[in-house]
Amino acid sequence: MSNRSLMFLVAAGIWLQADVARADAIDGDWCSTDGKRMSIRAEQITTPGGKQISGNYSRHAFDYVVPAGEEGAGEFVNIILQSEYLALSRQGLAGGPFREWHRCKDTIS
Structure with missing residues (x-):
């Protein structure tokens, strides 16, 4: 195997691994069908109301308390990753309805 082929295989492996890491974590930008957006980056979330706060993070789930000034303060x-492109959230301890979140489509600015 030539050095060029080996370099290509290593680069392809790194690229594929980066994509898999994103797919296997709740981190990212999420959009709901009713136009709300949220963004999760480890322990930090930008809530659908636009506030940046900390929450409880694990690779496949995230939970937080709605901050003052937002609906349901x-x-x-609780947000749970269902698949690479789908997460479900539920607000309130009384078992409110689930809201579907899909990864936001990349935007070009």
Whole structure:
């Protein structure tokens, strides 16, 4: 195997591994069908109301308390990654309805 072929294989492996890492984590930008957006980056979230706060993070789930000034302030929100492109959230301890979140399409500015 030539050095050029080996370099190509290593580069392809790194590229594929980066894509798999994103798919296997809740981190990223999420959009709901009703036009809301949120962004999760490790322990930080930009909530659908636009506030940047900390929450409880694991690779496949995230939860936080809705901050003051947002609808449902003080309620608990739990978000669970279902697949690479789908997450479900539920707000309130009384078992409110699930909201679907899909990875936002990349935008070009």
